[in-house]
Amino acid sequence: MKIGDIAKRTGLKVETVRFYEGEGLIAAPRRSGGNYRLYDQSHLDRLTFIKRSRDLGFTLDQVRDLLRLADDPRGSCDAVDEMAVLHIAEIDHKLAGLQTLREEIVKWGRCDATTIAECRLIDALSSRLP
Template sequence: MKIGEIASRIGLKIETIRFYEAEGLIAPPDRTGGNYRIYNRGHLDRLSFIKRSRDLGFTLDQVKELLRLADNRDGSCAEVDVIAGHHVAEIDRKLADLTALRTELVRSLQCCEGSTIAECRIIEALSPIGPAAGTA
């Protein structure tokens, strides 16, 4: 497969595939006589793994480590569990932040009297300086 075909099949941009190659996440593909990259099933599987991991929010460093571990099929999955556990903790932190944000927005909406922007509690809460932000 040429790079455009594999990009289309996986749902990645061509530049992203080149980036992953430059970062060492995938092996350099073979080249045609015209110097076009030719990808095989192994590249497709590995890029699919990377995309799925990234879609689930794993960092690039975590993906690199997961790939390293996946390459050793007989290794213990304990290290994978540690990486996944850290990721779950990060997800929980983000969920707590989002819950707090939701609570604040709902509270602001309930306080809204529907009058003018000058009296809008949501705009006031978002303004870095407070209610006097628009005055000189």
């Protein structure tokens, strides 16, 4: 597969595929006589793994760790479990923060004012609270 093909099949941008290659997350593909990158099934599988990991919110460093662990199929799953538990805690923390933000916006976001001068949200944002 050429880079455009693998990008399309994985849902990644061509630039992202190149980036992951540059970061060493995927092996450099072989080159055609015309110097085109030629990707195989192993590249597709690895890029799919990376994309799915990123979609789940793992950082590049975490993806790197997950790939290292996945490359040793006989290794212990404990490290993956620990990463998952920590990631869930991070997600829970973010959700709590988002809930707080939502409550704050709901609190100040609806008012009966007809002008900006009377708008409670603008007042809250500019610290002009009564």
